[in-house]
Amino acid sequence: MVAVIFTERCNGCGWCLDVCPHQIISLNENKKAEIYDADRCIECGACALQCPKDAILAHPLGCGCVSSVVRKKIRKVLHIPEKSTECC
Numbered sequence: 001m002v003a004v005i006f007t008e009r010c011n012g013c014g015w016c017l018d019v020c021p022h023q024i025i026s027l028n029e030n031k032k033a034e035i036y037d038a039d040r041c042i043e044c045g046a047c048a049l050q051c052p053k054d055a056i057l058a059h060p061l062g063c064g065c066v067s068s069v070v071r072k073k074i075r076k077v078l079h080i081p082e083k084s085t086e087c088c
C-alpha cells in the first residue's frame, strides 16, 4: 500500500519530507504534505513513523530504509518476535 496522507491532520512541519528516501513528499500551497510521485513510494513507512500528528498511513513495520533500530523498537512495542515473518 502506498503511503496515504490525511491532510486534515497535517500541521505542515515537514518532518516526513526529510525522511522519505525517495524525496517524493512536498508541502502544497496550503502547507499540507502531499505525495507527488506515488509510483516511487516503496512503502517503507518512514514518513508515518516520523509524523508527530499520525497523519500518514503506511506500512507499519517498514522495510528497506527504516533503520533496524527503529524496527527493533516497533517490534518490541508490538510484541513481535525478532525473527517474525510478519514483516519483509
Ligand code: SF4
Pocket (backbone or CB within 6 Å): 003, 019, 020, 021, 022, 023, 024, 025, 035, 040, 041, 042, 043, 044, 045, 046, 047, 048, 058, 059
Ligand atoms: S512510505 Fe517511504 S517511500 Fe513512501 S512516501 Fe513514505 S517515506 Fe517515502
Ligand code: SF4
Pocket (backbone or CB within 6 Å): 005, 009, 010, 011, 012, 013, 014, 015, 016, 017, 032, 033, 050, 051, 052, 053, 054, 055, 056
Ligand atoms: S510529518 Fe505529518 S504533520 Fe508533518 S508535514 Fe508530514 S504529514 Fe504533515
